[in-house]
Amino acid sequence: MSVTSEAMKDGLTRPAWWRRLGWFDWAWGALVVLASLYTSARYGALMDGFEMVILAGTVPVTLGLGWMWKAMRPYTLVVALLSLAAIALYGGELARGDSNFFLKYLLSSQSAIMWMSALFVMATAAYWLSLFMRSEFTGRVASALTWCASTMGFIGLMVRWRESYLIGPDVGHIPVSNLYEVFILFAVITGLMYLYYEGRYRSRAMGAFALTVISAAVAFLLWYTFEHQAHEIQPLVPALQSYWMKIHVPTNFVGYGGFALAAMLGIAYLIVDRLEPASVWATRLPTLAQLDDVMYKAIALGFAFFTVATVLGAMWAAEAWGGYWSWDPKETWALIVWLNYAAWLHMRLTKGWRGRPMAWWAIIGLFVTTFAFLGVNMFLSGLHSYGTL
């Protein structure tokens, strides 16, 4: 049956998605398109065919993200403006990072990352405080701190991208090439994923748990910086000089972020499950149903992107290493993580398992994921040791 004009006038029709966009959506969308056109014009000569495709691909992805999750529009604008400001302040001179006030204390990649670290830790404290004190205001402060932290983190990565080129044109690369850089990416992506669910479910109760794992990542990051001077920008080894890094690594971290969030919510689930339903605590923490739901959604999202990341990794291996699958420890552990969450999802979707066993499984899943992420680099050797400790 076709949609009659009467039905549309009745307001019974759900209008097509493009009709539901406002002027800000369109203005922002235009900026996104313009930005990528400018980038391709300015840097097109440095990019090969695949990288042009990736640049073109970021347009629909960014538009989709911003139109589906409205908060992304101001977020991307702030990140873009401040990053561009930092780049302008550098003006092609890396040394300005030590002399210019705004760069030195705010916008240079190291400063921005330190700000991100501090803000995430403060946000964690604020979320826990808001739980204890049952304070709406503290909760809002915590959300704001998380937004700021994610913003500064992303700015840090963007400015670091530029700084690597200022060191030398053949040193420059997208900042996802070693353990230090990807930890920042992990913190930012997990923070953003948490903020998405916070907005969707209009509940800050999960914040304390989600931010705790991000703070743990930040703690590791700081240790790694001070103990091993890991923040220094190193040039890429030949195997990493590929457009694949731009897509394989970020998708992997959407996966890791989802799994990390789910594990923290699993912990929350176990805690809430033990409390008396009417107790003071139980009313402040999220409900079991909500925790269960978000845990599933986080794992589903993480798993979908992790699948993509593993496939992209295999395709990259076929170009760099002599074959799409070598049973290399990192590849094998990626498969183990994938199988683990595939089993989790089967139990939930097909056998209808819910509740405590699934929460435990999500927590154990994080250990498996952490080993695949860190443990392999630390303890096992293999083709993938780009981020050794």
Add this chain to the structure above:
Amino acid sequence: MAGFTNTPNSPRPRRSSGAILVEFLGSMNLAITLLVAISVAAIIGTVLQQNQPYPDYVRKFGPFWFEVFERLGLYDVYSAGWFLVLLGLLLVSTAVCVYRNTPTMLRDMRHFRLDVQDKSLRAFHQRAEWQAPGDTPAVAERAGAVLAAQGYRVRAKAHAERTVVAGMRGSWNRLGYLLTHVAIVVICIGALVDGNLPLKLSERLGHIKVETRDLPANQIPPESTLATDNPAFRGSVRIPEGGQADFVFLNVRDGFLLQKLPFRVELVDFRVDHYPSGQPKSFESDLLIHDPELPEPLKHTIAVNHPLIYKGYAIYQASFSDGGSELTVMARSLDAPNLDPLELKGAVYQNLKVVTPRGPLTVEFIDFKPHNVFPSEEDGDRFTDYGPSVVFKLRNEAGEAMEYLNYMAPVSLEGRHYFMSGMRATPAEPYRYLYIPMDANGSLERFFTLRSRVLDQEHVRRTVAAQAEGLIPADSDAATRAGLVDSIVHLVGLFGRGGMDALVGQVEKAVPEADRNQAMESYITVLQSVIGSIYLDQLREEGVLGEQGVSEADAQFFDDTLEAFAALGSYGSPLLMQLADFRHVEASGLQIARAPGKNIVYLGCVMLMAGVFFMFYLHHRRVWVSVAPGEHGARVLFAGSGNRDRAEFATEFEGLQRVLMTATGTAEVVVQKEAQQSCQ
């Protein structure tokens, strides 16, 4: 009818064992068990280093566990029979699952179930019923239009007393299930095509035998050689510049097989570019492919991440190494320092035999590097290139070897120049370095002259005698004096030949424990005095001894020389090998692979990615509106279900219900709704 009774013990019809097997294979429990089992099994291969030479495993685990692990196939676990059986079971389980569920899935996707009964609809979790004005066809049409406007695919069917309008959305969720599970089957098939099962079979049947000896390619027996018709393999080969190869080596467990290629790969030139830090920036090989089928050889440059795909063979730039650089080494004897240096001409990967007073030695040249870049001592951000270095082993008749790393150019430390030589007894230890001071001309002449005099007993005796007043108490008699002179000469000789090790050995042998420290100190004083005296004589000969006495540089030279002498005792080599000249030859490490199943696997991967997103983000929702004549015109019965997320579907259902009720112009609301509680 009377007489019909149920036999109390009537047996249930027996299902065939085939049906039971199929049900087991397609069961979810088996699938999940397999997923977990494969994960655990895969872990083994990551913690136990795979495909190492078997002696390494024997050393690590001891003979008993080595046997056990070998029987279990743990050294090549991903090709082990039991692991492949697990994968095979997963494949069968998935295939059976797809086979059993596909008809249902397809039906669910297409079938609108327009014959659904009202009483079935009333049993739905989400349902509502109300009265609406108008006649049945009009209301049904209205309902259909509303559903279509909300994005549902709509079908209607008029029955005798009622009209059923069915709507469906997100049916591609079912397609997602099919895609993901068929993808697993497809990927497994592709992997099977690329796998080495035919090879294992050949080996089991005795057609091929894995070679474990270190042989050059042209000596490998035919039973360890694979012909060019092998459809899938992954091998590597190292080609020096100017060299060619028409084969690759396949690593199999603790040995290898030789894989012939239908073409020859020639390395014309290899280039490596470095960052200032010494790290490789890029390396590439200019290749020439010689194939009888080609009119002329194919020229192509490969680099990391940029392989050449030729006739289904993928040629990768994997690594690089030395290609047999030619080396000219000047060997100076440390035992007989006054001898002229011996010129040795060799090359990396070649051995030379040298005869020394300590016995014949084999010099095995292992590696050569034209640059050695390290962070500067002074400024961590800058780098210094220490120049060319050569790594070699000296093996004695007994087969014991010491490994040396010698730098060609003098190494500068705190403004002074040294000949630096690293030494280690096993690959597991770090190098220990010997620093021999160089004189003002940048040569080792002064050191060797001094050494030859120190090792010359007569020279030492003369020096000791001339110095006697300082060393020997004036009131000793001739016999004591002679004895002391002898023992001093002996001490100097011991130290000269054996360094600190010999000195310590002497102390421990001849001196009681309580007095050892004091004895050492006095020995060292004597040595410094005697050798110092010899050194002063040498300085006088060179004419560098001025009125001010010994210059600071010369004094430092003396200290360095004593330290070098002390260390030479454990240096383990009678020769000091100085690299005088070289001709650098590079070799490119290539990997060549043939993977006909790759595109099958990629197809499976694309299906998997699409399927996963369809499954999670499309929800299969179905609603029915059953319209029948009612009190005020029509009675509307609305029910529906979704295959995901009850809560979300409940919200959507409520929304649809509101819209439908408005659209059908409900006069009177008789609503029967299921309480919206979270149903677990």
